[in-house]
Structure formats: C-alpha cells, structure tokens
Amino acid sequence: MRIPPLKYGLSLVATALAVTALAACGGNSGSGGDAKVPDDPAQVKGDLTYAIWDVNQQPAMQQIVKAFNDKYPNVKVSISLAAFDQYFTKLKTQGSSDNLPDVFWMNGPNFQLFASNKQLATLDGLTGAKQIDPANYPKALDDLYSLDGKQYGVPKDFDTIALWYNKRLLADAKVAPPTADWTWNDYQAAAVKLKAALGPKGIFATGDTLGNQANYYPAMLSNGGFVVKDGKSGYGDPKSVEALQFWSDMVKGGYTPSAAQNAETKSQDRFFDGKAAMMWNGNWVVSVALKSRYKDDFAVVALPKAPNGERKTVIHGIANVMSAKSKNPTAAAAFLAFLGGKDAALIQAKAGAANPAFTGTQTDFVNSAPQYDLKTYIDAAEQYAEPYPVSKDTGVWNKLETDELGPAFGGDKPMSEVGADVATKMNEALGKER
C-alpha cells in the first residue's frame, strides 16, 4: 500500500507523540510491601541499587554489601552516592518517574512525605516472617519511621549532639577544658578568651555550622522552647527566641563564623583543620575526626546547659527503606533484612561509621574511637534526648530555616523579629499540610 508522502510523515509524528506521551505518564501500581525472603539464599538473584548520602560511611556500607554477598552470592548491589544537599532532590525526581533506588537511606524530615505518597514498601512481610524485629531498635526511631500504624523504615543508626573541643588549642589559649557542668555562659566566656588568644592567627573560637540539628534545636529545647508542637511553630516562643539570640550573639561577637563564612569554608572543616577550637556536633562526624591530622587533639563532652540548668539534645536516626516499586522486591527485602541485622550493625560500629541503632551493638561504636569518650552520645540518648521535630511536609519549613534563619544569625535584626517572621510562614505551611 502506498501512503501519500505527507500523511506518511504525519502518522510518524503521531506515533512518536503517542510513544512519548506513554513514557511521560507513570502508572502507580504494585507494592513490594509483602515481599518474602525465600529460605534458600541461592534462590535470590538480580541487581539492586542502594542509595546513600554520606561519603564517610561509604567504606562501611561496602563492607556490609560484601558480608551480604557471603550469604547471598547471586545478588549484585551497587551503591550510589549523592551529597546530602542533592540527595532528596534526586530521590524526589526519581520517585516522579518510578525510578527510585531499590533500597535507600531515609531521614526523619522526609519520611512522611515519601510514605504518605506511597513511595515506600511497608515492613509487614519482613516483620511477619521474623526477618526484622522492631524490638531490636530504640522505640523513638521505630515511631519516627511509622505512619498510620505501619512501619516502613528499619532504623540504621542514631545520633545525638555533644560538645567537641580541641585540647591543644584550649591549652594554647590557657582555657580550662569544658566539663559536663558548663553552661552557655561558660561556653561564651571561653569563646571570648579563645578569640583574644587565637583570633590573630586566623583561628575561630567555635566551628559551629549553625545548623538546626546540631546547634539551634538543642539550644531551643534546653532553654524550654520548642520547634513544632500540635501543628504550631515554636519559633515565636520567647524561650526559643532566647536560644536563637544566644547563637546570634556568638556570631555577632566574631566567635562563630557567619553563614557567609560558613558557605565559603565549612565551619566544621575549620574545626577538623585545627582552625576552630570548639563546636556542638553529632556523632556522625567521628569518622571525619579520625581522618584529621589533629585527630589526637580532639575530645568530646556533654553539651553545656542552658541558663535554667537544663540540658536537652535531639535524637535522630537514619533508616533503611525500600521502594514500593522495586523491580526486584525479593532481593531488596533480603538486603533490607540484612541491613537491619546485628552483623551489619557491628560492621558500622567497628568502622566508627555511625552509632548503630541495633540494641547492644553500641559498645563497639564507643570502642572504635576510645580517645573521644563516645559514651557521651549514648548517655545523651538515654538521659536527655527529645524526638527530632518533624511534620508531614518538614522540607517546606526546613527551607525556611536555611533561607531565613541561617543568614540572620549575627545580623542587625533581633532574633525576636526573625523568629516571629519564620513562625508566621511556618504556621502557614503547617496549616496547608492537613
């Protein structure tokens, strides 16, 4: 049959359009939620992708994959690494086209967004078959990764916040090392001395990055303020504002690098390069500390107390989750079960990569760097930790924190104004969530 030329072309166009249109709309179907792991490991075959965001933990993750392959030789796991700043951006994009990695790291702020949009598989199949037992992990973390009574994430580790300091720099400046009895006033007074002694050498008193998790959440909570409660923002609360003002004054006095200076050279890196003397930070930096030239100068102690004598830290942990649309749900479930097991936890602990969430494996983490007294972090979790603040769409107000709060530290606007401003916008965002 001879098709007239123009029609021929048009039919091609139509076909091409139809094909692209088909490719453009992804159907929502299938769920690996009830994936079972067969009894015979050799039966499990195929390729998996495992997405993570911390380059410092990559070696430990590779070791875990190796150990997994000893048991399941026919599964090939490829680790894909994206820096934290781009990690969730990438995941949301992949989720839009049904191309999520089979298994990936999840954090508290993003969990509800992914779970409520049916991107994640539940753990029902694995817990039912006793492949995973939620009782092995801190309850706060099981709860963090549950939505509407179903658990989606297997807690991988947990982190709290403590005070890091550089013994050598403090001795140079003739400042007595911090103790667990320090208050914010002591922290500030030490900063004044450190700045006078070390400032001329281009060394900052503190290397605080002024992030929410390590700096102002613990301060706000210690001072009796709050971040989010009953769907309301705590940034307008006077107790919260006092805590924000404490950090703002630290920047104003030139003791802590400003947001701009932090953008140019990460304040945390200044601390590990011996260019800052103290900082509040989490146990996820242990592996960075161990790689530093000055690794033997560092020490860890509990956070200073607020003026009211209270001390609080947030507790947060990463979880491993699997995609609801994994092309290989059986292998993904097997890998997820392995990641949640004791062997994987011990590998992490011994490498000092992270403080594992599996009950009873933290000792190895504490012993992985005996010079840092990492028990501080475990004690913090048991004695004065509060759950990490999240809501249904945490990302929206986290963006407010980075865009509006971060740059305001040390600025001319009093924190009462900045905080009230953020609270107004945050309440608006929280109102939209329901």
Place this chain on the structure above:
Amino acid sequence: MSSSRSADGKWPWLFVLPTFLGVLVFYLWPLVKTLYDSFTETGPFGGATWVGAANYSQLVGDSEVYRAILNTIVYTAIVLLGIPIAVLIASLLNRPGLRGAMVYRTLFFLPYVAMPTAISLVWRIIYNGDYGVLNQALGVIGIDGPSWITQPWFALVAVALLGLWLVIGFNMIVLSAGLKGIPAELYEAAALDGASRAQQFRSITVPLLTPSIFFLSVITTIAGFQLFDQLFALLGPANPVMPKTQSLVFLFYDAAFVGNERGYAAAVAVLILLVVGLLTLFQFRLQRRWVNYD
C-alpha cells in the same frame, strides 16, 4: 504527475526521519509539555492538576523574579564586554609575522574547552575571602579584598568575570575567522593614504567585522540568559547570598528540584523563553543600522 516524481515518495521522509525524530522528542515535545505544565501544579511525586494562570500571577507578584532578571541582565552585560576585548586581542594576534600566535591562541581558547564546573571550583579557591589567591594579590598592593563569593554584588561580578574569561577564547576564534576575510589590499591602500594603525583599525577592521560581532552578541546574550552552572558551582546552592544573586535559570532549578513546584518552574522556563526571544528579535531589528553585509 511530472517527472519530478522521485522527489515525492517516501525516501526523502526516511532520510530526514532520524533528525526529525530527535528534534521532535528532545525539543518540540518538551516545549509543548513545558507550556502545558506551566498551567498545572504537580504533586511531590508527579500527578498534575490544572490551575489556569495561577503560576503566572505568582510569577508577576514574586519579587525574586525581578531580582533574578536584573541579575541576569547585569551578568550578560558584563559578559558582552568580552566582544570588544576579543576584537582587540584577535586583531593583535592576526598581525602578519607574529611569532607564537598559535601558542597564544591555544592559551586563550583553553578555558572554553575545559569543564565549567571544574573551572568554577578552581575559581572558588581563587576567590576565597580568607586565603584566596586574588585577595592575597590585592593585599600585596595594599587593598583589603572583599569576601568575593558571599557578598551580593561582588558575588555576581565574580561569576560574571569568570563567564567573561571563559568566553573570550571562543569569541577570538570567531573573530579571527572574520579577520582572515578582510582583504590585505584595503590596509595597503589605507597605509598609502597615510592612515595610522589606529585609524585603520577603526575604519577598516571594526566595520568589516560587524557581521561576526553581531553573531557573537546574539549568541552571548542567549548564553548569558542561560547562566546556571558557573553560578551553581562557584557560589554553591546553600550560599546565603544566593537569593540576591540567583539567575533566572537558578530560580527555575530552585522551584523545580528543591521546592518541588514543577508547574511554577515551567512558568519560569516560559518566561526565560519569552525574554530571550524578545531580545534576539530586538537585536535582529537593530542589525540593519550597524552591520555591514557586502
């Protein structure tokens, strides 16, 4: 049917097909899709609802958009300076009998072929306020350099200077080709009439280069309005200076990939298309007044 039958049939279509399909899939379809998306609002993981012109009214009411347009114009204006600079360098390099011209040409062209991101990271170190090479050099002559990449206008100028430096090599190659097309007799005749080198440059070189200059100004403007990678790599997305320094394309990125508002991002993309289209049209209108084609 005449004897030109062979020109119909399906063969011509078949030969054009690969290119045509490429254009269709990678240009025309995304264009249509973006236009459609700009009237919708997308959920966090896809799925779109029709919202009419809501994205466009948000666009008009967003002060960040005006700031981004201004930033993009300032950037493009600075990068356009690369054309007169390249005219000067190219005519110096085209002097007959210049030794090592090839070496210079290669050196000027190198930045253009290197990866923008890699280069941006090197310049990030040069611009560093605490221990950057640039501020050390300024310190030698007694100037206390600013913190280049964390102060609003300085950061934009820093990005623009980098863009300028990147594009000089390309401009030079284009202009050198134009210079080769100018007959030597013209210069000889002018020299006989007693025209100085500067006069020759003004009355012969520049007027006869106008077609190349016009081409470059159109290309540079379009590229300038697509500024993203140097900005992103040099300043870093978490830089507090970003809201005051962002370009239109960065605004698009921020809306699409960080804020997850794909509909609004599509509206920003349509705006970029309109602005670039208008500017290009404007330049083509103006060319009759100053470009010599003979």
